[in-house]
Amino acid sequence: MPNKTTRRTFLKRTAGSLLTLLGLSSGGYYYANKIEPSMLGIEQIKIEHSLIPKSFDGIKMIQFSDTHIGFQYTLSQFKKLANRINQIKPDIILFTGDLMDEPNKFKEINQLLPILENLHAPLGKFCIFGNHDHGGYGSDLYRNIMEEAKFEVLLNQSSPIRLMDGSRIYLLGIDDAMLGQPDLLAALQNVPNHHFTILLSHAPDLADNALEYPIDWQLSGHSHGGQVKLPFIGALIKPPFAQKYPEGLYTLGTEQKLTLYVNRGIGTTRLPFRFLSKPELTIFTLKSEKA
Ligand SMILES: [Fe+2]
Numbered sequence: 001m002p003n004k005t006t007r008r009t010f011l012k013r014t015a016g017s018l019l020t021l022l023g024l025s026s027g028g029y030y031y032a033n034k035i036e037p038s039m040l041g042i043e044q045i046k047i048e049h050s051l052i053p054k055s056f057d058g059i060k061m062i063q064f065s066d067t068h069i070g071f072q073y074t075l076s077q078f079k080k081l082a083n084r085i086n087q088i089k090p091d092i093i094l095f096t097g098d099l100m101d102e103p104n105k106f107k108e109i110n111q112l113l114p115i116l117e118n119l120h121a122p123l124g125k126f127c128i129f130g131n132h133d134h135g136g137y138g139s140d141l142y143r144n145i146m147e148e149a150k151f152e153v154l155l156n157q158s159s160p161i162r163l164m165d166g167s168r169i170y171l172l173g174i175d176d177a178m179l180g181q182p183d184l185l186a187a188l189q190n191v192p193n194h195h196f197t198i199l200l201s202h203a204p205d206l207a208d209n210a211l212e213y214p215i216d217w218q219l220s221g222h223s224h225g226g227q228v229k230l231p232f233i234g235a236l237i238k239p240p241f242a243q244k245y246p247e248g249l250y251t252l253g254t255e256q257k258l259t260l261y262v263n264r265g266i267g268t269t270r271l272p273f274r275f276l277s278k279p280e281l282t283i284f285t286l287k288s289e290k291a
Pocket residue numbers: 066068097098130132222223224265269
């Protein structure tokens with residue numbers, strides 16, 4: 001009997017310290033389930049490049065990603081986020097995929113549409129497909145709602161952003177790597193040489209392919225920044241195609257040919273937790289390197 005108690009106590013202690021280590025004590029659980037998922041980190045990134053025309057100086061782009069509405073993230077939270085985005089007065093809004101967690105099961109599309117419609121950006125709203133936008137035969141649902149909300153869906157295609165003086169940069173979007181058919185060559189088809197190009201790809205690890213093409217920056221999501229990260233251990237789960245580049249800024253190639261930015265996303269999926277990886281909105285400000 002004493003042995004059993006000792007063993008039980010030992011097991012309890014081990015489990016207890018493991019749970020503490022994992023940050024899943026009751027306080028940690030509450031924090032990861034309720035507090036951190038409702039936080040918002042606003043990251044400010046400068047995009048400086050010699051191909052950016054001078055007239056683009058100060059143009060502001062907001063990227064949001066991976067809302068996964070309907071899993072843990074709610075419509076009322078999304079409405080607040082949309083108001084926040086509008087307050088920042090972006091010139092361009094970019095959504096990098098995974099709008100609804102399960103598009104075919106989501107019953108409140110009628111309430112989601114006006115929130116997306118109400119997002120305002122004078123130079124355009126653009127989006128791409130994430131794996132969840134294709135999941136459960138959701139592709140048409142996603143495309144329809146985004147187009148109705150006046151987002152341009154970039155599915156292996158490009159769109160120029162033109163200013164009044166005729167100067168241009170190009171936005172490119174490719175399909176999702178897991179459940180779609182990304183085609184960089186198709187996306188580049190109408191892009192002339194020597195123009196600044198920004199690629200939207202849900203999956204960050206496709207940057208290794210993008211490096212082979214005339215692409216200057218890539219913006220991605222998908223990883224959720226790991227969603228749950230542990231001190232000294234890092235991300236618990238990294239999804240396929242977000243293994244190599246899970247979060248933040250990376251420069252690839254010689255002479256920093258391609259810059260990749262990976263946004264941590266807004267919502268959660270699979271597990272209703274975020275830990276050391278709070279939701280993110282990214283504001284990019286363009287700057288010409290020309291004197
Ligand atoms: Fe996602």
